[in-house]
Amino acid sequence: MIRIPSSILREAYGHMEESYPHECCGLLIGTASGDERIVHAFRKCRNLNTERAHDRYQMDPRCWFETDREFEKSPWDIIGIYHSHPDHPSRASQTDTDEALGAGMLGYSFVIGSVQNGTVAGAQSWVLNEAEKRFYEEPLIVDEGDRR
Numbered sequence: 001m002i003r004i005p006s007s008i009l010r011e012a013y014g015h016m017e018e019s020y021p022h023e024c025c026g027l028l029i030g031t032a033s034g035d036e037r038i039v040h041a042f043r044k045c046r047n048l049n050t051e052r053a054h055d056r057y058q059m060d061p062r063c064w065f066e067t068d069r070e071f072e073k074s075p076w077d078i079i080g081i082y083h084s085h086p087d088h089p090s091r092a093s094q095t096d097t098d099e100a101l102g103a104g105m106l107g108y109s110f111v112i113g114s115v116q117n118g119t120v121a122g123a124q125s126w127v128l129n130e131a132e133k134r135f136y137e138e139p140l141i142v143d144e145g146d147r148r
Contacts, residue, residue: 013120016084022053028080080109090114092135
């Protein structure tokens with residue numbers, strides 16, 4: 001399960017809508033305990049994929065590095081990734097699965113927002129099962145109260 005304050009989710013949705021018709025990506029920062037992740041902040045990252053930005057993203061590795069350094073002395077850590085699917089459902093694609101498996105992205109939440117005609121239509125969160133080589137949906141809980 002992942003919990004995200006509504007204010008952070010609205011900002012991430014704004015990033016998705018601003019990036020339309022291209023995919024955007026970013027990092028979710030917070031705490032994790034067992035299967036529960038709680039988001040406290042997020043960071044927008046640059047999509048380096050310029051050839052297929054309408055249906056692919058390649059997160060700038062500097063974003064990951066800089067975010068990791070920013071929070072290294074705090075109780076928060078990178079706990080997930082978000083990205084958008086322009087004019088497609090918010091389900092993890094085969095490309096998402098292949099990329100996550102190749103990078104060994106276990107233990108993270110993958111929040112995917114479906115952006116239809118420039119407006120976020122909804123989002124789902126996914127976790128990777130390495131043994132089965134597939135994503136499973138996890139509950140995405142939107143908290144109205146801010147936990148920052």
